Amino acid sequence: MTNQYDPVIGLEVHVQLKTASKIFCACSTQFGTEPNQNTCPVCLGLPGSLPVLNEKVLELGIKVGLALGCQISSRIKFDRKNYFYPDLPKAYQISQYDMPVASKGNLTIEVKQDNNEFIQRKIGITRAHLEEDAGKLLHEGVRDGSWVDYNRGGVPLLEIVSEPDLRSPEEAFQYLVSLKAILQYLDVSDCNMEEGSLRCDANVSIRKKGETKFGTKVEIKNMNSFRAVQKALVYEIKRQTEAVENGEKIIQETRLWNESKGQTFSMRSKEQAHDYRYFPEPDLVPFTVSTVRIEELRKSLPELPKARMERFHKEYGLSEYDAYVLVSDKDLSKWFEDCVGEGVNPKLVSNWIQSELLALINFKKYSIENLPHLTPKRLAGLIRLIENGTINGKIGKEILPEMLEADKSAEEIVKEKGLVQVTDTKLLEEIADRVIKSNQKTVDEIRSGKPQAVGFLVGQVMKETKGKANPKLINEILEKKLAPLSHGKA
Amino acid sequence: MELYQLTLKETQELLAKNPGKQGELVQTLTNRLKHVDPKVKAYINYDQKRVESQKNGKANGILAGIPISIKDNIVTQDWETTCASKILKGFIPPYDATVVRKLREAGAIIFGKCNMDEFAFGSSCETSCFGPTHNPWNLDYVPGGSSGGSAAAVASDIAIAALGSDTGGSIRQPASFCGVVGLKPTYGRVSRYGLVAFGSSLDQIGPITKTVEDSALMMNVLAGHDERDSTSANMPVPDYTIFLGKSVKGLKIGLPKEYFVKGLDPEVEKAVKQAVKVFQDLGATCVEVNLPHMKYAVAVYYIVAVAEASSNLGRFDGVEYGFRHESTNLRDMYFETRNQGFGAEAKRRILLGTFVLSAGYYDAYYLKGLKVRTLIKQDFDQAFQKVDLILGPTAPTPPFKIGEKMNDPLSMYLSDIYTISANLAGVPAMSLPCGFSANGLPIGIQLTAKPFDEGTIFRAASVYEQAAKWYERRPKL
Numbered sequence: 021m022t023n024q025y026d027p028v029i030g031l032e033v034h035v036q037l038k039t040a041s042k043i044f045c046a047c048s049t050q051f052g053t054e055p056n057q058n059t060c061p062v063c064l065g066l067p068g069s070l071p072v073l074n075e076k077v078l079e080l081g082i083k084v085g086l087a088l089g090c091q092i093s094s095r096i097k098f099d100r101k102n103y104f105y106p107d108l109p110k111a112y113q114i115s116q117y118d119m120p121v122a123s124k125g126n127l128t129i130e131v132k133q134d135n136n137e138f139i140q141r142k143i144g145i146t147r148a149h150l151e152e153d154a155g156k157l158l159h160e161g162v163r164d165g166s167w168v169d170y171n172r173g174g175v176p177l178l179e180i181v182s183e184p185d186l187r188s189p190e191e192a193f194q195y196l197v198s199l200k201a202i203l204q205y206l207d208v209s210d211c212n213m214e215e216g217s218l219r220c221d222a223n224v225s226i227r228k229k230g231e232t233k234f235g236t237k238v239e240i241k242n243m244n245s246f247r248a249v250q251k252a253l254v255y256e257i258k259r260q261t262e263a264v265e266n267g268e269k270i271i272q273e274t275r276l277w278n279e280s281k282g283q284t285f286s287m288r289s290k291e292q293a294h295d296y297r298y299f300p301e302p303d304l305v306p307f308t309v310s311t312v313r314i315e316e317l318r319k320s321l322p323e324l325p326k327a328r329m330e331r332f333h334k335e336y337g338l339s340e341y342d343a344y345v346l347v348s349d350k351d352l353s354k355w356f357e358d359c360v361g362e363g364v365n366p367k368l369v370s371n372w373i374q375s376e377l378l379a380l381i382n383f384k385k386y387s388i389e390n391l392p393h394l395t396p397k398r399l400a401g402l403i404r405l406i407e408n409g410t411i412n413g414k415i416g417k418e419i420l421p422e423m424l425e426a427d428k429s430a431e432e433i434v435k436e437k438g439l440v441q442v443t444d445t446k447l448l449e450e451i452a453d454r455v456i457k458s459n460q461k462t463v464d465e466i467r468s469g470k471p472q473a474v475g476f477l478v479g480q481v482m483k484e485t486k487g488k489a490n491p492k493l494i495n496e497i498l499e500k501k502l503a504p505l506s507h508g509k510a
Numbered sequence: 511m512e513l514y515q516l517t518l519k520e521t522q523e524l525l526a527k528n529p530g531k532q533g534e535l536v537q538t539l540t541n542r543l544k545h546v547d548p549k550v551k552a553y554i555n556y557d558q559k560r561v562e563s564q565k566n567g568k569a570n571g572i573l574a575g576i577p578i579s580i581k582d583n584i585v586t587q588d589w590e591t592t593c594a595s596k597i598l599k600g601f602i603p604p605y606d607a608t609v610v611r612k613l614r615e616a617g618a619i620i621f622g623k624c625n626m627d628e629f630a631f632g633s634s635c636e637t638s639c640f641g642p643t644h645n646p647w648n649l650d651y652v653p654g655g656s657s658g659g660s661a662a663a664v665a666s667d668i669a670i671a672a673l674g675s676d677t678g679g680s681i682r683q684p685a686s687f688c689g690v691v692g693l694k695p696t697y698g699r700v701s702r703y704g705l706v707a708f709g710s711s712l713d714q715i716g717p718i719t720k721t722v723e724d725s726a727l728m729m730n731v732l733a734g735h736d737e738r739d740s741t742s743a744n745m746p747v748p749d750y751t752i753f754l755g756k757s758v759k760g761l762k763i764g765l766p767k768e769y770f771v772k773g774l775d776p777e778v779e780k781a782v783k784q785a786v787k788v789f790q791d792l793g794a795t796c797v798e799v800n801l802p803h804m805k806y807a808v809a810v811y812y813i814v815a816v817a818e819a820s821s822n823l824g825r826f827d828g829v830e831y832g833f834r835h836e837s838t839n840l841r842d843m844y845f846e847t848r849n850q851g852f853g854a855e856a857k858r859r860i861l862l863g864t865f866v867l868s869a870g871y872y873d874a875y876y877l878k879g880l881k882v883r884t885l886i887k888q889d890f891d892q893a894f895q896k897v898d899l900i901l902g903p904t905a906p907t908p909p910f911k912i913g914e915k916m917n918d919p920l921s922m923y924l925s926d927i928y929t930i931s932a933n934l935a936g937v938p939a940m941s942l943p944c945g946f947s948a949n950g951l952p953i954g955i956q957l958t959a960k961p962f963d964e965g966t967i968f969r970a971a972s973v974y975e976q977a978a979k980w981y982e983r984r985p986k987l
Contacts, residue, residue: 061603061604061605064830065825065830066585066603066604066605066830066831067585067591067593067598067601067603067706067707067825067826068584068585068591068603068607068703068704068705068706068707069605069703069704070702070703070738070739070740070741071740072737072738072739072740073740100821102820102821102824102867104824104827104844106827106829106840109825109829109830110824110825111821111824111825111827112821112824168829168830295868295869297820297821297864297867297868297869297872298867298872299817299818299821299867299872299876302709302710302711302741302818303707303710303740303741304740304741305740305741
C-alpha cells in the first residue's frame, strides 16, 4: 500500500518555569515535598484571597518569547479559564487568552532525510502564554477515596503552541529536542518530563498528498517522553489513515496515549468539550511592559543553540550535524568545550564524545552533567595519550569505561595496567618475523597480489603484544619486510 | 447616656481618658446585644469569649479597645466566615482579611460577624440562610442589603461601627434604610484581600458608622495600598479628618437630571430636595448635570457583576471546605453540593453569569456590557469637570416591608438604581441620613465624588450633618 496521505502536526508544550516561588503567591515551587506543604490561601483558592503576579515569571516568559523570535506583547493581561475539577481550587485557571505574552515566532529544527542528509526546517510558533499549574489528584496509596495535593497548584507554566507546520513524528521529536535545548540554554525550566516540568500534547490530522486544506484534527494527551510523543503520533497517523481508507470520518476529539498498550483511546469528543467562559481576570490589572525592559531582556539572553552550533561549525571545523548533536544538550556542549579547552583537537573530542562516550552514557543511564568520575580534563588526557603515541586508539576505547567509574586519570590506568604502547622497533621486528614465519599462507596471498591480507598479520602482531603495539609502526615494519619480495617477484 | 450609644469618636475620647472603661464598654454593648439582637437579628456570629480574649490586645493604636463589627463576607482568622450561605457553613478561614488585620493593628476588638444577603446577593438582607435582619426603625421592614446586618447593628447601638462591602450599593442602600452613614470608597482605595469576592471589579469594603466623622476615622485605618491586592491603588492616603467641618462655600454640587424621574418616591424626592436647600443655604452652588447613560446602569451591572460572580463562586464545590454533599461520584458531589448549598438568588445569579460568558453570547452581553460601563465612567468624568460632587437619593424608596419584593427580583434590583453606577465607574459615594418618611423610616442622600476624592465627600457630608442633625434621632428598641 503506497501512502497517499501527509500528516499535519502541531504541538502544545507546557513548561514549568523555574522560579523560587509560585506565579501568584510566595509559596515554594519545590518538587517532591509533603502533600499540601507548599500552599497558602492564594494557591488554595480560599475565599477572599487574591493573586499577585510574580514578576520573575513574566521575565522568564518574555525571555523564551525572545529566544523563539516572537513578538512580545507590551500589554500584559490575564484571563480566567473556567471549569470544574478538584485539582483546580478556584474552579478557574488564571491564564492568558487573547493577549499571550509572546506570539508569531519560529524554531529551526534539523531533520534527517531518507538519503541521510540533514535539512533545516523552520517551524512557526503561534503563541506562548503564561498560566498557573493545577494541583494533583491522588487516588491510590493514600487513605480511602481521592485526595488532592495542591503543591503544584500555582506553579508557573508557559504554554508554547506551534503552528501546524510539522510533517512527521520525527519532526515532532526534533522540534521537542530543539525546544528543550533553548529552554535549557535560557535556564528557565528543568525540562524534566518525568517530574512533569515539561508536558506535551499533540494535534494531528492527515490529508491527501497535494491537498492544501487541513483534515479534522485529533488531540492526543498523556505522553510522558519525547519518544512517546513520536510513537503516539506514528500510531495515530496509522489509525487515521486506516480509518479514512475504510471510508470512515475522523471525528474531532481528544485521545489519550496508553504507553503500555501502544495505542490511543478516545477521551472526549468536541461535543463534550468544555466551554471555558474566558473573560478578563478582574483581580489582575493589565499593565504595560516598556520597550526598554524588553530590550534589556533581549540583551541578557545567553548564546542560544543555533548560534552555538554555527560557532562550533566555524570555530572547531565540526560538521553541521556533529555541531547540532553537541549543542542539542546545553551540558553536553559545555562538556565538549571544556574538553577542547584542555588543548586537544576539537574534531577528536567530538568523535570521542559522539561515537564512544554518548553510547556508554546511554547504556549506563548516566547523564553528562553527573558522570561518576570522568571529567572533560580526563577525556582530554586520554586523547592526548593517543595523540602522542603513548597508547593506541584501541586501548583508549578499552579504558574509557574504567575512566567513567574509577577516580583515575587515563595515565594512571595505563601505567597500572602496563598498557603503554609498544614502540620498540627491534621487539616489533622480532614479533613480525615470527608472525611471518608461522603464517606463510597469508604471506603468499599478499605476495600474489592481495595486499589487503596484511591486515591479518597486523592483527597477529597486535595479539602478541596484547593490543599495545603501535599500529602505524607494525604496518611500516610488515610492509618493509614483505615489500622487497613482492617487488622481486613482480 | 449609655456607653453603647457613643459614637466611635466619643468612644475613642473616653478610652483615651480612661482606658479602664474598656471592659465596661464591651459589657454594656454585649448586654445591649443580648437584649436587642433577638429582635433585629443583625449578628450571625457573636461569641462573648472570643471578644473577651481580645481585650488584652494592643493598648495603643487609634482604635484601641474599640469593638468593631464585621460583615460576614470578610474573613476573620479562626472565626467562621459564612457569607450567610449554607455552602460555607463551618468554614474557618486560616487568615485575616487585610482590613481586619489593619483594625487589629489599630487596637480594635473584632466584636462579631454581621448578617447579610447570601454572598451579598440582594438589597434586603432576606436571602441570608440564617433568616432576615430586621430594620431597627420598624421590625416589619427590611434593613436594606446586602450589608443589612452591619447597618442595622450600628443603627441599633449594638455596634460602635461596622464594616460592610459594596458591589452595587450594598453599603449605601442599607445605610440609607437604617439611618446611618455608609461609605463606598473609590475602587482600589481599600484592600479587597480577604473579602469573599462577588463582583471583583466592583467590590469595595467600606465603613458603616453613626456619623460622618466616624467614617473618616475608620477610613484613616482602612485606606491604603496592599501588596496582596493588585487592584489596590498605590497612592498616598490623606488624613480624612482634616476635611471635616470645612465650609462648603463655593462648592459646586451637581444634581443629575436622570435621578429625579418617574420611579422616585415623592417622599424621598422631597427629603433630597430639602437637603439640596440646606447645601445652598450653607453656600454651595447646585447645578443640573447629565449622566446620559445612567439608564443602562442596572442592565450593565447585572451582566458584569453576575459574570464575575459566576466565576468567583465556582470554588464553592465541596472539595476543599464548607458544605459537601458526600458522594462517590464527582459530578453528583458537585451538583448536589451546589444545589443544596446555594440559595435561590445565588443560583439565579450564577446561571445568569454563566450564560452571559458562554461561547456565542460573550460579545453580545459581557463585551458590550464593558463598553457601556466605559460610557458610564465617561459620564462621571464629564460631570466632574463641571462640579465637585454629585448629589441625589441613595435609594428610590424608603425601606420596604420584609417579603414585599422577594418574589419580584427585578423590582428588588431597581432599589439599587442610584447606587450601581458609582461601582461601575469606580468612584467613591456616601449615603447619609436626610430625613424620614411619614411612617418614620429613614431616607438617605448620596454624595458622589471623583476617584480618590473621598475628602470632598467628608467635607460636604460633615457640614450637612451638623446643619441637619438627623443623627440625633435614634430608633426605639
